[in-house]
Amino acid sequence: xxxMPGRTxxxxxxxxxxxxLSAVSLPSAVGAERRAGYAALGDSVAAGFGLRPGTQTTKQxxxxxxxxxxxxxxxxxxxxxxLRGFVACSGAKFDEGLYGRQEVGDTELPEQxxxxxxxxxxxxxxxxxxxxxxxxxxxxxxxxxxxxxxRIDNGVFRVLRQDLRYEQWRMRTxxxxxxxxxxxxxxxxxxxGYYDPFGPKRCGATRGITKAEKRWxxxxxxxxxxxxxxxxxxxxxxxxxxxxxxxxxxRLCSGKSWVSGPRAKGALHPTRSGQGAYARAVTRVLx
Numbered sequence: 001x002x003x004m005p006g007r008t009x010x011x012x013x014x015x016x017x018x019x020x021l022s023a024v025s026l027p028s029a030v031g032a033e034r035r036a037g038y039a040a041l042g043d044s045v046a047a048g049f050g051l052r053p054g055t056q057t058t059k060q061x062x063x064x065x066x067x068x069x070x071x072x073x074x075x076x077x078x079x080x081x082x083l084r085g086f087v088a089c090s091g092a093k094f095d096e097g098l099y100g101r102q103e104v105g106d107t108e109l110p111e112q113x114x115x116x117x118x119x120x121x122x123x124x125x126x127x128x129x130x131x132x133x134x135x136x137x138x139x140x141x142x143x144x145x146x147x148x149x150x151r152i153d154n155g156v157f158r159v160l161r162q163d164l165r166y167e168q169w170r171m172r173t174x175x176x177x178x179x180x181x182x183x184x185x186x187x188x189x190x191x192x193g194y195y196d197p198f199g200p201k202r203c204g205a206t207r208g209i210t211k212a213e214k215r216w217x218x219x220x221x222x223x224x225x226x227x228x229x230x231x232x233x234x235x236x237x238x239x240x241x242x243x244x245x246x247x248x249x250x251r252l253c254s255g256k257s258w259v260s261g262p263r264a265k266g267a268l269h270p271t272r273s274g275q276g277a278y279a280r281a282v283t284r285v286l287x
Contacts, residue, residue: 039085039116039187040072041098042128045194046088048275050266063104064089069272072126074279079286081124085116093132094167099174113171117178125175125187126241126282131194133167134160134224139217140268143209149216157220161227168231172238186237190285192278193225193242197259197268199251205261206252241281247274 040046048070053061060066066086076083089097089109096102102109116122131137134157142148179186198206198214206214225244232240250258250273258274260266270278 037084038081038124039122042088044090046128071275071278121184125189195247201253203253
């Protein structure tokens, strides 16, 4: 999407309509910039699903399956930044988690963006999201249990990919509007990509998946990443961090896999080493 005349006003009006915020939500006075720390938003990859939770956990941490081994903790240490908002949650999507409320069991969680911007604008921010919007778990299960890559699958994927473009625009608008409410600049933000879990080798972890299905999955991962990279290129405050190339040689069936097997608690999610790859990619961009 190109830039439009009167863009700042358009962003504010659009975000106001989308979030339903009223005039009383506006700051009563313009003050000094209120910016602090690093915030990590996103889905189960950013939450560290499948890894040990750590010693100090809240009810939300347990609901979202967050782990202290997730990449945001490493990013914070590497950048010597305080992790003030670790709100990533398993199952999160753009509209049900990032800028919309997410239901986990019988609990409704607040929007991640609203939460990290509630008092101050983060100085740094990372976001890993989009796989759930693309129904990635459904496609993976289909590949394992029956057959994926059919004409219907391709049609569904095309529709979801179009919707992903709107969701990313909405996310960017929300961040810009929340920053404007706090009278601050936008946070320096990284939008991460995803990885292809399957390598060329075969083993028990890839049983039932054909070479054609592997190629199909690989092409769809590239498609999702292209959309995310394009979105990041739309804004100066937003950057893209790819990880797929780093996972090459560390996919399922490799000697040192960075991907948990399909029967593991964190099936097809990054191991601790995989989380390290995400941390390195995000740190490089934020520095």
